[in-house]
Amino acid sequence: MKITKIEAIPFAIPYTHPLKFASGEAHVAEHVLVRIHGEDGIVGHAEAPPRPYTYGETQAGIKAVIETIFAPQIVGLDVFDREKIHARLNRTVGNPCAKGAVDIAVWDIVGKVLGRPVTTLLGGYTDRMRVSHMVGFDDPARTVEIAQRFKETYGITTFKIKVGRRPYTLDVDVCRALRAHLGDTVDLYIDGNRGWTAAEAARALKAMEDLDLLMAEELNPADDVLGRRWLVGRARIPFYADESVSRPAEVVRELLDGGATAISIKTARTGFTYSQRVHFLCESLGIENYIGNQIDGQVGTMASLVFGAAYKGTAERAGELSNFLDMSDDLLAEPLRIERGELTVRDLPGTGVVIDEDKLSRYRCDT
CATH class of the missing domain: 3.20.20.120 (Enolase-like C-terminal domain)
Incomplete structure (x- = not known):
């Protein structure tokens, strides 16, 4: 099952109250939904939550590194070639949440291909x-x-x-x-x-x-x-x-x-x-x-x-x-x-994530 396309979709959902802690505070969940498309229309999902005060990643940075650096290197690879995928991701230093989301989305596809929950x-x-x-x-x-x-x-x-x-x-x-x-x-x-x-x-x-x-x-x-x-x-x-x-x-x-x-x-x-x-x-x-x-x-x-x-x-x-x-x-x-x-855990192939497309359209901030 080859990877055919990767999307990094920024979205923003307000918190009901500010979350405050020693390294900063958050008022809005400005995250990125990562979608990896495989052959036969199978799609894997993951969420990348940037924490600039912890790892230096931002929403815009996660979108950019996935779409402009990671995608050209791993599109065309088989989702079962996970070591090869990580070898290419690790050419780029840092960016832990961007890399983590790509990995989870790949596993989601693997589970769906095999018809088994990833857990x-x-x-x-x-x-x-x-x-x-x-x-x-x-x-x-x-x-x-x-x-x-x-x-x-x-x-x-x-x-x-x-x-x-x-x-x-x-x-x-x-x-x-x-x-x-x-x-x-x-x-x-x-x-x-x-x-x-x-x-x-x-x-x-x-x-x-x-x-x-x-x-x-x-x-x-x-x-x-x-x-x-x-x-x-x-x-x-x-x-x-x-x-x-x-x-x-x-x-x-x-x-x-x-x-x-x-x-x-x-x-x-x-x-x-x-x-x-x-x-x-x-x-x-x-x-x-x-x-x-x-x-x-x-x-x-x-x-x-x-x-x-x-x-x-x-x-x-x-x-x-x-x-x-x-x-x-x-x-x-x-x-x-x-x-x-x-x-x-949901008894579904992959990670069990099913996205509400109407909500994604409402909260995404790249359109």
């Missing part, structure tokens, strides 16, 4: 995952209100709390309020998006030792090599690398340098092929990992779910699969539904 081709461990919800910067009362609503409405019992503000005491107050209100009925963990120094992060962790946090993620920059190593050595909970591990080689570097003790996998930046390599690397070293979120829409969330459900190690932890709920609309013909705190 079974990857590993087929289960057909569902528990959901974790990410809560952005807010005051303690508002954060408690949000978490309580998501717990009651969707059955979600795991929450990631964005931290990294200065002074750190407000973030500590938020976490303390959540634990006091929700008790041990929920799991809590924190993500600093590199907002604190090593010393600030160490003080914050000390102040929250009694809150039974699951883990901490990217509390300070990985480029602060000695500070990061010092902080991770003092941490009494798993310290996850996220933004600092956009490639398998960076996973090795962070683990060997003592910059992390666990890894966040995001299919938005490593696709299925390289996410698989990261997962197997962690598994072979006895390192925990979980499915993270890049504020994906429902198309991207489907990809995260498909991958996470494929493996025992990722499926046994709650994955960040709910932030599409912060968007005012989406592109799927049949919206995702979180029930009893879980999302279920």
Whole structure:
């Protein structure tokens, strides 16, 4: 099945409220829908969510690199020649989300050609995952209100709390309020998006030792090599690398340098092929990992779910699969539904993504 055409369609859907965290804030989901066409009219889909404050990619940049650099190099290749496809993509440095979306769309076609869900081709461990919800910067009362609503409405019992503000005491107050209100009925963990120094992060962790946090993620920059190593050595909970591990080689570097003790996998930046390599690397070293979120829409969330459900190690932890709920609309013909705190993989060939063409026409911003 040869690739005949590649499209990168920019679209914009407002969030219902601003999402705020240490590395920036988002008001509109300005993403890119990647469509790869194969012979016989088969089409693969994926979502590329640019994060300029994290990886340097923009919506316009993702569209440009896919259409002007990647497409001329891989149109005409067979979708089963995935190593050849990646060899050509990797001639270009950076651009992790553009590459990840191309990879996922190729896998979508492969699943459709074979008539099998991609999750079974990857590993087929289960057909569902528990959901974790990410809560952005807010005051303690508002954060408690949000978490309580998501717990009651969707059955979600795991929450990631964005931290990294200065002074750190407000973030500590938020976490303390959540634990006091929700008790041990929920799991809590924190993500600093590199907002604190090593010393600030160490003080914050000390102040929250009694809150039974699951883990901490990217509390300070990985480029602060000695500070990061010092902080991770003092941490009494798993310290996850996220933004600092956009490639398998960076996973090795962070683990060997003592910059992390666990890894966040995001299919938005490593696709299925390289996410698989990261997962197997962690598994072979006895390192925990979980499915993270890049504020994906429902198309991207489907990809995260498909991958996470494929493996025992990722499926046994709650994955960040709910932030599409912060968007005012989406592109799927049949919206995702979180029930009893879980999302279920659709029993369809490929990734299960079916686009609502009317919604795409409404929200695309290149026409």
